[in-house]
Amino acid sequence: MAKRITLPQLVEKIQNRKLSPQEARDYFLVEPNARRPFDFNTYINVENVDVKNFESLARDADALVTNVQAATSGRTRKAARNSKMRHSIVAEGDSWFRLPHVWPFPKTCIDFLQAAGYPIANLAHWGDTLDEMLAIGEFWPYVDNGYDPLLFSAGGNDILGNGGLASFLNEFDVGHVKPSDAPYYVRHEFYRNLDLVVSNLRTGLIEPMATRHANKKIIMHGYDYVIPQKDGQWLGSPMQYQGLDPTFNAGLCQAIVRLMIDAYNSKLKSLASKYSNTFIYLDLRGTVGKTEWYDELHGKEVAAKKIAAKFAKVIDSITITAEERATARVHLPFRSAA
Numbered sequence: 001m002a003k004r005i006t007l008p009q010l011v012e013k014i015q016n017r018k019l020s021p022q023e024a025r026d027y028f029l030v031e032p033n034a035r036r037p038f039d040f041n042t043y044i045n046v047e048n049v050d051v052k053n054f055e056s057l058a059r060d061a062d063a064l065v066t067n068v069q070a071a072t073s074g075r076t077r078k079a080a081r082n083s084k085m086r087h088s089i090v091a092e093g094d095s096w097f098r099l100p101h102v103w104p105f106p107k108t109c110i111d112f113l114q115a116a117g118y119p120i121a122n123l124a125h126w127g128d129t130l131d132e133m134l135a136i137g138e139f140w141p142y143v144d145n146g147y148d149p150l151l152f153s154a155g156g157n158d159i160l161g162n163g164g165l166a167s168f169l170n171e172f173d174v175g176h177v178k179p180s181d182a183p184y185y186v187r188h189e190f191y192r193n194l195d196l197v198v199s200n201l202r203t204g205l206i207e208p209m210a211t212r213h214a215n216k217k218i219i220m221h222g223y224d225y226v227i228p229q230k231d232g233q234w235l236g237s238p239m240q241y242q243g244l245d246p247t248f249n250a251g252l253c254q255a256i257v258r259l260m261i262d263a264y265n266s267k268l269k270s271l272a273s274k275y276s277n278t279f280i281y282l283d284l285r286g287t288v289g290k291t292e293w294y295d296e297l298h299g300k301e302v303a304a305k306k307i308a309a310k311f312a313k314v315i316d317s318i319t320i321t322a323e324e325r326a327t328a329r330v331h332l333p334f335r336s337a338a
Contacts, residue, residue, distance in 0.1 A: 002026035002048040087319040089120045090142040092133055093153030095298060096223070096307075097124030106294050106301040110151070112308035118315065121147065129162060130154040130197060134204035143209070149217040149280075149318060151311065152205070156223055156297070158197045159190075159264050165238035168193070169256070172243030179255035185244070186259055198267045206271060210278040219314050221282040221307075222265035224299070228253045232296040261285065282314055 002023070026048050091097050091110050099105040110122050123138050133139075133154055143150055161168055168190035176184045209218055228235035228246040236246045239253055246253045265285060272281035284307060292303040299307065 004048055004050065006050045087119075087149070088142075088147045089118060089149060089151060089315065090139050090147040091120050091122045091124055091151040091153075092139040093124035093151070094128050094156055095124075095126035096153045096156070096221075097151070098122055099126055099298065106298070107304055109304045109307040109311055112301075112305050113311060113315075116308070116312065118312070120151070124153065127157070128154070129157040130200060130204075131158065134200060143213060143216060148213070148215075149219050149315065150209070151315075152218055152220040154220075155197055155201065155264060159194055159260065160234065161190075161193065163234070165235065166241045168260075169239065169242045169244065172245075172249070177249065177252060179251040182252065182255035182259045185242075185252075185256050190260065191263070194263055194267065197264075198271070202271060202275075206275050206279050210275060214277065216278070217280055217318055218278060219280045219282055219311065220268060221284045221311075222268045223261055224284045224286070224288045225254070225258050225261055226297050227290065227293055228257060229296050235296045280314060280318075282310060284310065 026045065095108075097108055097110045099108055110120060110124065114120050114122070121142055123142075139150060168187050170185045170187055173184070206218065209216060226235065228239055230236055230245070230247045231240070232246065235253075235257060239246060239256075244253050244256070262285075265281075265283060268281045269283070272279050287306050287310065288299040288303040292300050294300045
């Protein structure tokens, strides 16, 4: 049984980096935010934490949970990878780059890259949309002050309608039950929204980067083939609302999501072709095995490691010279997986 503490004591543990992983599990509760994909609601576990006079904070502990990562990381992270990793890296994104560091959530690819010694300043936060990232521009001061490359994970919330996936889908029709019928169910509204998302990415990130820092790189992925689940908060339930059942119509539901993911990746690939000096597209489709999903949208740690390996391969290709690669090849992290 966890030792009951006061909220000020919990805050002190976090600030002093003395919160153990087990204590994080005992003192916080996290649940999916059904209204917003890739997002979670965070709470303080009032059974183990005395929140007298701080009741409102207990109902929204997002800021505290965000700081738990530093408090629980200890000294397990390796030092930056000597001379060949003089490049400091900044990461901006959503929950594919950062999940709450409390049980039972798995580590992300950024966690594994950092543990392998990549010097990454991780600005990502679960639930953030592309529009929010671009409007705040928290990553620009890092880029302007020498960080290169910029790892970017965004668009998942936006292309799924920020919780309104059902509005992009036609109702189930008994004449369209095969996976090959997936195009029938994706409404034009999805593609119009996708064009807007990609336009914002181009004008709000890629073109400004090319203008401000012609030689710096953005590395961005387009997610993998996520799998709708029965009563799933973000995919399954909106599909069921339109009569598409992830259990009885599993192949069809997966094909619909696959079509959407492919459409987004196709747009990113086109951007990479047009802005090849600035924008690098990383194709992660097919990386996460069907049994390697933690929930509808996030992979388990075994999947995160594979994703980290693919990021590492691209990072190394642009930050390590040929001479350094030849002399340090055996020391490159993820080499066998990349």
